[in-house]
Amino acid sequence: MYADLSRPPLRERALARALGRDGWRVEVVQRCPSTNAVVAERARQGDPPGLVVVAEHQTAGRGRLDRSWESPPRAGLTFSLLLRPGGEPAGWPWLPLHAAVGVAEALRELAEVDAVLKWPNDVLVDGRKTAGLLAEVVAPDAVVVGIGLNVTTRREELPHEGATSLALAGAALLDRDTLLRGLLRRVHAATAAADADAYRALCSTIGRQVRVSLPDGSARQGTATAVDADGRLVVDGAAYGAGDVVHVR
Numbered sequence: 207m208y209a210d211l212s213r214p215p216l217r218e219r220a221l222a223r224a225l226g227r228d229g230w231r232v233e234v235v236q237r238c239p240s241t242n243a244v245v246a247e248r249a250r251q252g253d254p255p256g257l258v259v260v261a262e263h264q265t266a267g268r269g270r271l272d273r274s275w276e277s278p279p280r281a282g283l284t285f286s287l288l289l290r291p292g293g294e295p296a297g298w299p300w301l302p303l304h305a306a307v308g309v310a311e312a313l314r315e316l317a318e319v320d321a322v323l324k325w326p327n328d329v330l331v332d333g334r335k336t337a338g339l340l341a342e343v344v345a346p347d348a349v350v351v352g353i354g355l356n357v358t359t360r361r362e363e364l365p366h367e368g369a370t371s372l373a374l375a376g377a378a379l380l381d382r383d384t385l386l387r388g389l390l391r392r393v394h395a396a397t398a399a400a401d402a403d404a405y406r407a408l409c410s411t412i413g414r415q416v417r418v419s420l421p422d423g424s425a426r427q428g429t430a431t432a433v434d435a436d437g438r439l440v441v442d443g444a445a446y447g448a449g450d451v452v453h454v455r
């Protein structure tokens with residue numbers, strides 16, 4: 207039983223059947239610390255690509271750089287996919303960027319919101335974070351891509367002012383089953399297409415004044431002019447591959 211009628215559970219069997227036709231093996235778990243950790247473990251055990259683990263409630267969701275992803279039970283989608291990308295690991299930094307393109311495209315198409323990207327892979331609606339991605343190389347040939355999306359999350363449930371949900375943004379669709387199916391289809395298509403220009407076209411960071419916080423604790427402020435061939439953000443002529451970016455007014 208679930209108490210909150212606005213937050214129905216995922217329909218695992220229907221999802222598994224529909225997505226199975228596209229080659230995904232979908233598993234819904236009621237609760238786990240982090241779907242990225244679950245899929246990483248399965249990758250190390252040798253599971254083939256196509257595994258998708260969705261948690262109705264993630265109790266220790268992870269962000270990048272040791273941060274966290276917080277979401278109440280069934281308020282959003284928290285899931286991870288196992289990819290075995292092949293090719294040169296040199297191209298892998300683009301993977302989460304392409305996956306983010308798929309997320310933004312799915313939200314534009316299905317939820318009819320004006321989703322854009324903040325480098326490297328935050329998905330923004332109305333300038334606020336609606337989805338985040340965390341990609342981790344978990345074995346020499348395996349990458350886990352974790353996606354967190356706020357669907358019916360209320361303002362007081364969000365961690366800060368700069369976050370929003372599809373419901374708060376007035377989205378046309380809040381059905382998580384349909385969203386999950388669309389997200390997986392679009393993410394698959396975008397990672398296969400690997401179109402850097404599609405990323406650049408959706409990336410709202412390009413052309414903005416930004417502040418980049420670097421791993422060593424220092425920061426640089428300037429104009430973001432491009433995303434280069436390695437997926438790095440170019441700010442006043444210098445390229446950054448890691449670091450945290452704030453859009454400055």
Ligand code: BT5
Binds near residue numbers: 240243270273276354
């Ligand atoms: C991310 O990190 O945005 C990556 C989030 C990935 C979450 C998914 S859920 C399924 C899978 N399993 C996992 O354990 N993780 C992945 P980052 O760019 O570091 O952003 C983290 C920051 O976003 C936090 O420090 C908060 O400020 C903020 N944040 C946390 N929860 C949020 C939410 N629900 N909505 C918007 N922002 C949030």
